[in-house]
Amino acid sequence: AGAAHDLFIVQLAAKALDQIVDEPQWQLFLSRQIGDDGAHSAATQERIRELSGQDPTEDVKKQVRWHWEYL
Numbered sequence: 001a002g003a004a005h006d007l008f009i010v011q012l013a014a015k016a017l018d019q020i021v022d023e024p025q026w027q028l029f030l031s032r033q034i035g036d037d038g039a040h041s042a043a044t045q046e047r048i049r050e051l052s053g054q055d056p057t058e059d060v061k062k063q064v065r066w067h068w069e070y071l
Helices: 002-019 022-053 057-070
Strands: none
Touching: 002 022, 002 057, 022 057
């Protein structure tokens, strides 16, 4: 769930970043957020692989889709 939540934030921030024109402070803020949450999501998924021996990618995708549908 944590990996999906972080990945959802990455996707949401990327969409927002794409819409912001000529707002450097917001662009920098969102780019930092993308990097931070992207790293968290990747680390969580890697830890799941290490502990369980299974790839969580499909479950993460399903949970991210749920976040988008909820939004």
